[in-house]
Amino acid sequence: MDMLLKRISMKIPEFCMSHWLLRIPLAIIFIQQGLSKFPVTAEDAEAFELPYLVWWFVSYGELGAGIGLLVGGLFAAKLASIQKIVPELGDMVTRFSGITICSITTGVIWISQPESLIDVILYDNLHVFLWVGGLFFALRGNRT
Structure with a gap:
C-alpha cells in the first residue's frame, strides 16, 4: 500500500x-481598490472618518502592494535581468508587499469595529482571506 501511494x-x-x-488575484484586488480611491481627496477621507494622511497612505499602499506582488513574482520567475545583480530584491519586494497588505487589511477590519474576533472570522471572510494572503507572502517571500 505504501509503495502504491509513493508511485502515485x-x-x-x-x-x-x-x-x-x-x-495574481490578491494583486488584482489591491490594485483595483487602490485605483478606486484616485484622485485622493480629503472629502473621501472624511467620509471614512480618517485623516487625509492616512487615506493617502492607504490609497498608495494598496496600489503599491498590488504592483509589488506582481513585480516581486517576476523576480521569482527569474525573468528579470536585474535579478542577477540583486537576487534578494524580488524577495524583499514580495515580503514588503505582503506586510503592507496585512497592515492595510488590519486597519480595514479595525475601522469596521467588530464586536469580537469571532465576528471577524465568521462574517468578514474577504478581509480575513486578504490578511492571510498578505501574511503568506510576508512570511514566505519568493520562497514559495
Whole structure:
C-alpha cells in the first residue's frame, strides 16, 4: 500500500509556479481598490472618518502592494535581468508587499469595529482571506 501511494505521488507533476494562483488575484484586488480611491481627496477621507494622511497612505499602499506582488513574482520567475545583480530584491519586494497588505487589511477590519474576533472570522471572510494572503507572502517571500 505504501509503495502504491509513493508511485502515485511520484507521477503527480510538481507545479512550482503555483504561487501565481494566489499572487495574481490578491494583486488584482489591491490594485483595483487602490485605483478606486484616485484622485485622493480629503472629502473621501472624511467620509471614512480618517485623516487625509492616512487615506493617502492607504490609497498608495494598496496600489503599491498590488504592483509589488506582481513585480516581486517576476523576480521569482527569474525573468528579470536585474535579478542577477540583486537576487534578494524580488524577495524583499514580495515580503514588503505582503506586510503592507496585512497592515492595510488590519486597519480595514479595525475601522469596521467588530464586536469580537469571532465576528471577524465568521462574517468578514474577504478581509480575513486578504490578511492571510498578505501574511503568506510576508512570511514566505519568493520562497514559495
